[in-house]
C-alpha cells in the first residue's frame with residue numbers, strides 16, 4: 001500500500017522544476033524562435049549599418065544548467081551626427097531584459113539597473129564583462145555555444161535595432177546579484 005504512492009512522491013520531489021523553478025517558463029520553449037524578437041510596440045525596427053549605428057561583437061554568455069540568468073554584450077558604434085540614447089533592451093531568450101552596469105562597492109562587484117545609456121556622435125560604448133551589459137533575466141531556454149540569439153536595443157527616438165548574438169563561454173563573471 002505504501003509502495004503505491006512512493007513513486008509519485010519521488011517523482012514530485014525530484015521533478016526538475018523543484019531544482020530550477022526559474023527555468024520553467026509559461027511559454028513553451030520549443031515554440032520560441034531564438035532568432036526573432038517581436039518589435040516593441042511604438043518602435044520602428046532599423047538595421048545596423050544603414051541606420052548609422054553598428055552593433056559589433058555581439059555575444060551572450062553560455063551558462064551552466066539551472067542558472068536562471070545570463071548576460072549579453074556588444075559594442076555600440078554611433079556613426080550618426082547626433083547622440084543616441086539607449087533606453088531599453090529585449091531578447092529572444094529571457095522573459096525580462098534590462099540594461100545593467102557593474103561596479104565595485106566595498107570590494108564587492110554589484111550590479112545596477114541603468115535607465116539609459118547615451119552614445120555621443122562618432123563614439124562607441126562597449127558592453128563587456130565586468131561593466132555594462134544586457135541582463136537576461138528568467139531564461140526560457142539555456143543558451144549553449146552554437147546557438148544564435150537575438151538581442152535588441154530600444155532608442156529614445158522610438159527606433160529599435162537588433163543583432164544576432166553568438167553564444168560563447170565567457171571568462172569568470174561575478175555572480176549576478178543585485
Ligand SMILES: [Cu+2]
Pocket residue numbers: 071100101111112133134135176
Ligand atoms: Cu546584471
